[in-house]
Amino acid sequence: MKPFAYHQPEQIPDAAKLLTSIEDSKLVAGGMTLIPTLKQRLASPVALVDLSKLGSLKGITDDGPSITVGAMTQHAVVAASKLVQTKIPALAALASMIGDPAVRSRGTIGGSVANNDPAADYPAGVLGLGATIVTSTREIAADKFFLGLFETALEAGEIITAIRFPVPLKAGYAKFKAPASRYALVGVFVAKFADGVRVAVTGAGPGVFRVPPMEAVLSENFDPSAIAAIRIDTDGLTSDIHAEADYRAHLVTVMAKRAVDAALS
């Protein structure tokens, strides 16, 4: 790890100002992703701006038709939240499947969504539920936010403050864990709303994506059997030492069925 300056601002504007005024500075939330890259000297920011003193970024609120999760809310808090468990149990379940207890106690939803790891779980939940990413400057729809491999619509100096999730009629998440990392080899989030079904896939490709053919069929018939025969194209899917693209494509169908099953149970 190379030396760096460390700031702990107490107001969002101060944090944003630090971020824009210090070149090569970086936000740190739970540090579960960032700190390892510093230790391996893959990143060497001159300054870290720690979000942990920004109290307004923590906690979960009930907005009626939606719930809002503060960016600094840890995975373990979401997993254990009675509110989330009642209104969007699939989201609580998703949070409970991330990493291990240590990672869940430190890692945050804001950090996960900002990082947009192609195998992370939250992006599937955020895109699958059609959530809104609330930042220090604006609101961004999930469909416009995730731009592929570690890329998001966030601009320099922009801080995620919360994620607002619309409450679905039903939702389910099924994750096939990569054997070693336990990130999603393939994870599928399915959510049923009054105006249709959304299906979002993580792990299978370079970024989270939706599966319109499954959405169309499930909107008509919300049952696992409805999508059993739908195979997604292997083009653009990831092949690595753990799984080739055709296996990932197969798992998308299997996990989508299991997610619908979970939503129905």
Add this chain to the structure above:
Amino acid sequence: MGNVIGIGAAPKRKEDQRFLTGRGNYVSDIKRPGMTAGVFVRSPHGHAVLRGIDKSAALASPGVIAVLTGDDVKADGLGSLPCGWGISDAKGVPMKEPPFPMLAQGKVRFVGDMVAFVIAETPEQANAGAELLKVDYEVLPSVVGVLEAVRPDAPQLFDDVPNNICCDWELGDKAAVETAFRKAAHVAKLSLVNNRLIGNPMEPRAAIAEYEPGTDRFTLWTTSQFPHVVRFLMGALVLNIPQHKLRVVAPDVGGGFGVKQFHYGEEAVITWAAKRVKRPVKWVASRSEGYVSDRHGRDHVTEAELALDENGKFLAFRVNTLANMGGYLSTFGPNIPTNLYGPLLGGVYTTPAIYCNVKVVFTNTVPVDAYRGAGRPEATFVLERIVDVAASEMGIDRVEIRRRNMIPKEAYPYQTPVLVQYDSGDPMGCLDGALVAADVKNFGVRKAASASKGKFRGLGYSTYVEACGLAPSRFAGRLGARGGLYESATVRVHPTGQVTVMIGTHNHGQGHETTFAQIVSDKLGVAFENVDIVFGDTDRVQFGMGTYGSRSLVVGGAALSKATDKVIAKGKKIASHLLEAAEVDIQFESGKFSVAGTDRMKTFEEIAGAAYVPHNYPLEVLEPGLEEQAYYDPVNFTYPGGCHIAEVEVDPETGTVTLVNYTAVDDVGTVINPMIVEGQLHGGIVQGVGQALFENAVYDEGSGQLLSGSLMDYCMPRADHLPMMKVATHSTLCTHTPMGVKGCGEVGTIGSPAAVINAVVDALSHLGVTHVDMPATPNRIWRLLQNASLPVAAE
């Protein structure tokens, strides 16, 4: 005063008090005055010519004290890292043994090969300096797989090692095997891969070295399983440091599994550097560094054939293996796939003729050496897999074919056709015990229940034997060992009757401080808490070969037992004087020396006191003091073994294999501490299950990059991968070790991979699957099912 806790009791482990309260003393905990930090610059290429190294920018970097390279090693005339075994081919031609310089010279031969050592005031400064080192590489194509490496057009690692073959080794009677195959009613054939593994001990390797000009002495603290051997190999053969001027300390070590039983170049470089920079030097490996520098294990490609008569009796067994050595010969490297492999191919069966050929091959990968089980899991896997293949092809039940070929209990001692003679054993007893413990009777019911959920359930057996307690020196010498393999122990009785034991084995998780204390407590009748075990320091412990090959209790414990007997013998002499009785009339029991048939006695403490305050003492005929030493060289290997039964459930939709039940009934001889034995079996089984289902070191052919170079890509077994295991012992006593012990450190790892894979194949056999290579990952199983004879519905 505390109690005697003897052989067979299960006290909690003494050492856990310090481990669990954070008071362990590991190499990375040690700080020396004026300590500097060192970082190794390692090759990013699998194979390259080292054209030149420009040190200037690194040397100019803040805090950098020195930069050392292979040229400096050469200029100082230092030796090559030695190989502890020299094997030969069938004609007696010795193996090719190219030099293994401690810092690369001329060429790099694997990703991670050490190119330079940068020493600075702090680790950060050393890292920064290392990043500035300019190394000019001419990259060459790499070859990483054994099949590829022996092709005529393969990249050649060494100019004088044609086809990258280090040794073309063989064992057994080839002609007898050929004759038997001609007469066979059936021949079963199997091609398989034994996957490459990375040990991953919890504590990464680390070392500190210090040179004291006042005494001209070096001290090396290192994460080692055998400090005395490091002192010998490094001092005598690499750095030319006289043995009395070199102290090697291996303090608490956080797991080894073989990874830490080699002499590593890092140790030599750091010790050499400490004198050059005149300050202590410390290096602690990162986990990622361990992946490309800790010696790897296994990595075989094998073709096996088993000849049977019409009743399923084994007539002959033929095995051809290509074994990966990596880029250089590590300390035990060539011994593992040969001497620790071929002699195990007899298993628990009466196969009369066996032939084994092993081509030991260099590749552009991390050197391969012993990893828990070392050679014996590979042998067991080949044999126990092909027995299942033969059974299924001949339509004989898998248990039945084993019974028909097993060595009966009465036939021990049993001479195999592959060098070794088993002294004792009861494989049938272990099998019978395991069948009951695993509730095999009701397997059909469980299989049907799985089927009703759309899952395939399978059962797999492994009835195996291993050779451990390494090793009878004379026998090992004939096989190519370049050192002795005995062990030594000193029992020091203090004037107050407490005992300190100095022993040459090394405790890094095995519970020696407990087990050995139980032996002494049992034999001398002193309280368990009054016995301390000292190990891991060449200045404190007389000598030793360290811990590996399930040898600590078998060989070290035997030395301890003998030294303890000598203490008792001397105590009797002292007692005979004090009690004014003939020596033959003195009895020793429960810590008391007494005159037979009388109530006259002296306690152990009184005798110890008399030995150190020799006022009333036969000084004319007996030295004062009460301290005895013994060296023990075993007369044979020991042969633990047993029966493992694995039960798995396969989800055909995803290919996931779940281990649902695991039963092991093992013969480990006398059990000193059943809790520790159970723990060793659990740990060993988990490592074998890891090989069977999860672990795989994958290299990229051509570039030589390690693709599974971190815990993100190399899958270690975790608690939730495993069921509660049923573990039991069914022991016969070893006939030649003092306490009847056989060793238990490796049995779990040796027996389990075959049991698990046999279960997976059984689960899928209705689809025409006859073999599954390790690890049986979901991806691999799914792909197999895609190609299997029956279509698998996704529903």
